[in-house]
Amino acid sequence: MNKKLNYKIYRSDENMERSTKRILAIVLVIAVAGAGLGIGLWFVFAPQESIFETPGVSGVSDDRLIKIGLLGGITEIQGEGNYEGAWLAAYNINQAGGVQVNGTTYYIGLVAEDTDESNPVLDVTKGVSAAEKIIEVDGAEYIIGGFRTEALKAYVEVVMDAKKLFLGTGASTDYFCGNVYGEAYSSYTRYKYWFRTMPINSSALGGSQITIMAYLGGYLSAVLAKPVTKVAILREALDWTIPMANALNTYLPYYGFTIVADIQYPITATATDFATYWNQIEGLDAQITIPVISAQGGLYMMSQYAALQPQCLIVGIDVQSQLDTFWTDTSGDCKYETIMQSVHRTNKSDLTIAFWDDFVATFDHEPLYTAVGAYDSVNLIADGINATGSFKAQRLITWLESFTRSSPMIGKSVTASHIAWNPSHDLEVGWPFGTTLYCQWQADGSKHVITSGNLLYPDSIVTGPISLPPWGIND
Amino acid sequence: MSAKSLSKGKGRVKKKLSGSKSYLLNWSKTFRGRLTIICLIGLCLIPLLTQNRYYLGIFITAMIFSIFAASWDFLAGFTGQVSFGQAIFFGISGYITSYFIRYLYLPWWASLLIGSLVGVAFGLLIGIPALRLKGPYLGLATMVLGLIMFYTFLNVKFEPWLGGSEGISKIPQISRNAVETYYIHLIFMITSFLILIWIGKSKMGTVFKSIRDDDIGAEASGINLTKYKLIAFMISAFFAGIAGGLFAMHNRGVNPGVFQPLYSFYAIVMASLGGIATISGSALGSYFFWFAAELFSEWPDVSVFIFAIILILVIRFAEHGILKPVLERLKDIWDLVLGK
Amino acid sequence: MGVILEVKNLTKKYGGLTAVNDFSFEIKRGEFIGLIGPNGAGKTTVFNLISGFQRPNSGTIRFDGKDITGMAPYKIVNLGVARTFQLVRSFKLLTLLDNISVSCLSSRGKKVAKGHGVDEYASTILASVGLVDKARIPPIILPHGDLRKLQIGKALGTNPQLLLLDEPFSGLSHEEQDVITDLIIKLHDDGVTVFMTGHVLRELMHLVPRVIAMHQGKFIMDGTPQEVAKNKIVLEAYLGKGEVFA
């Protein structure tokens, strides 16, 4: 009897425990389901606070914003430059009282999404999803950015699908502008939203390189009292270098140059590989080497150049070398390298030096070309909205298209005193339009603009003489 | 055993095996089955909640990679062939699909089919080293083959034929309508999963699993390893190819990047996050991965950093993936709710 | 009752070591025959060579008049030669039924299974090796004796004419040994030619009518167990082990 009772008590205890647990479980399930549903609904329906950053002003309501989206690899130099340039422009505009449209004041709002495109291990889904997010969720009306062609090729389509204005600040490939003035008119209607504000396209870069070579060939021959004709090309094996290399290979011989080597190295090349390339170049007695490099290859190239001291001058493209940190990164090995650079602290336009100093004061380093492009782009958008009194992409496109070679926009840009676009929405080139500067690293760690013999840009903006490496130039 | 003695035990055997016909019905009554059905219904209803391209885009990416991860899981989990080069099939199909859409103006579904079939052909090719190599060697060989594809397609010298470092672009999306695109991907995902799970449960699946458990024993049982390994590679390649083609269309093009070991690792990470040899675990892993990636994308600096930490913790403390433990916990709670 | 297996001048070398040396013998259809020798005599190598898992350096193996030397293992299985392993092998994560199904799915197994369905055929085999009650569990939790039964079942799934059993008794208790013995005898009665190895003479003594003895890779003699047990070289080979008759 007793035993049975005990058993009963035990059973009821167990039942109690079970039912408590059960109630707890039900509560838990309801709580989790409710919370999940709530969070889900909140994500979708909640009126979100503005995620736009308004440099220089605060407390601007959402309907007073000019919403600009910045796309780029934010953690890497090009994307960072894009962001900094846009930020500075927005700060200046907002501080100065914003943009007046039909009597109402609007302010620049910025939002950035990371496309992770500078990552050597590229995942294009990041770019596509960043572009979709910046348009569909963040609500950006104008897009600024883009750097790596492969990634941009994917997400430019997203922006074109959404019919948003896209000002490119980083990619030099002809491809994107080619789309605008492309195969068919339908191509224009789809891709007309794309404009390039930076840099000048790769064929124009090739043209500039040929021009400076023509000048340098004569100059060096005169200074060194020997013919300087032997040229080597050292370039990354990536598609964007092809048009430039083709131009160089085709046209340099007309100026009396011989291309002694055209080395395409894989982007995985190491320091030892570069030592090999320099020995090859030196073995062929090259007098000028033209690098066409956007990635870390430039670092190896310069460290091996400094160690091996091949008797040639380096004049070309090396994106990393545009950064002022390149000096410390190479421990000063970059001296005597001459590179293309869109902007330096010189009067490229009346605004350039002021911008430069402002930028350095704000960010404590020199601007990369994407920063200059983004700075100009934000100003362009603000000016356009101001001028047309409209936020519509189509109105802005018409406005931008109205600046042609014969009727340029003057004195509004940091990169050039005259700005205009050709029918493919690419920058018009050639002083006083878009042009590239040639800047050379000096032995004291400074960089200055060297002369192009008045061919690319006037000598009035030159800030220093050409220095030759003390170890000489090959015969 | 002669056929003569076979007839002896017939009646008894029949009894034992009856009921397998209503397998699906039974399955749908299990906890797991019900949960799966709820999840599927949930996925079907998502577009009612939002038609935003971006949100649907996350789901679409997750679905594409579910198929991709499942194709790896099929090969590694069922057949025991651990491939580190799954991106080969993914990439080649992406290229072929894009090529047919862009230059031969074929409709997307035909291009996708052709792309996947070329993937199958590559499956056959890649399967051949698998006949000679085992374990880590197979893993490394497939990874190296993937790198060869990557560098070949990247090579400037082959640019006129293979598209160079920038690949093929301007591929239109399946549909301009995001919701339609979503449902098409959903159908692809569900169909692929059903087929893969069905193969896993079929007789051929039994043979695959026997090869995984003991290849020598399988051969001693009269199984033609060559044939079955190749078939497994081809099936896996087909579904990786489907994923690759969808990926190319979703991202409007392909570039040599699709051959990077990165994507092979994505597949491995997702499948093992969910749980190897479960197929549906791949979906869990893939959704988890992409949601996490997007959730953290607000803080671009730390996003992948945090993800790496999560990955380490999951693998360290739940080495067989999270699908099974999560299901068990859920079932426990559910049983309690029902008062069982 | 023709010759089912003919092995001629079989030699297998590993580096400098000769595991099987110029080995020849014949087995007639329906025979029940043992291969004995001390540990390391090369019995397993002979089995590996016959079943195709290793290639001989020289010599020929004919099964049913057909040259199978160096053929792929699965092909040999599908001709009708099945084998078991000294160390039990199983498909760890598959159920016992599926373990057997695999061999029923070999091209030879399929032919028999055709009319009945693979599962049914596999269950019948499972029943005949006495494991049908455990059809739905995986082998990892089986006792050793059951694993040995499973092995034989797996071999039966391919519907063999010749069954090679490599040390079918190793690691088993006496009771388990008896069960396996009964199983093997039943198989032989069903018409399967059985060729088994053993390094303990006693186990084979009362089971097989004919024994081949080998030592250090070489053929020693061929005869009844009683004859073999009296042979001097065999005795010497086992000497010191105390296992000759015990």
Next chain:
Amino acid sequence: MVPIAEVIIFGTIEASVYGLLALGFSLVYGVGGILNLSHGLFYLLTGYIIFWTYTTIGIVWAVILALIIIIIVGGLSYLLLIKPLQENHVAILIITFSLGFFVEQFIKVFGDAIPHTVPSFVGGAITILGVPFPSQFFVILIGSFIVIAITGLFISKSKIGKSIRAISQDREAAMLMGINADRTLMYTVMISAALAGIAAVLYVPASSIAPHMGWDVLSNSFAIVIFGGLGSLKGSVVGAFILGYTRSFVNYFIDPAFSALVPIVVIILVLLIRPRGIFGKKEVY
């Protein structure tokens, strides 16, 4: 003749770095049957520790500190991540991969993604056989030969080395003889980390470091180790040389554009012809 001399010299220099990296990778595989996908992080982290500290504590202390840290990191990664998962090889692959990933992101978050260099130990260039090359490369050459030689001696003579060999030859037997397999494996991972660290100490001043670079290191080590045979030390060294020479041969006589492609094609061919690599152990039935 000069091109041939260059192929040999530059090939040897690359090979000596690869050799150090592959040696450690191969050791760990030999002892534990583990493919350590975080191998590249040892190289990367050492480079970064030196880069972060050399300006404040001087290059010598920076190197010592970096090596000590990396050996500890190696030991910890074994104890915390590899050891608990020892039975599950796929899990080890994934967790070591995640670890490499983690370190890469760590550097991105707390540092930046731009390549950096550390000043060379010695400046200028040396000319041998008519080939000029930076003196730092000479340091690499000498340094790694010494380290490889010491490692070889250590493996063949020291007590730990003997247990490493014993375990990689026959794990069961070694454990029966009372060798603690877990501890030996931990030492091996630490040695492997130290070797990768030394490679970084020697090579980073001549080259550069960036967060993604760990993967290049890993895939090169991979390549060599497959080539030479997993677990074979001799194989790793020989594999490193063959890879180094192939690369510089392609650079010189074919086209640099193929220098990334050709070595891996060679590897896959070797694998197909001789699946266990050149010096790999034959699988015994």
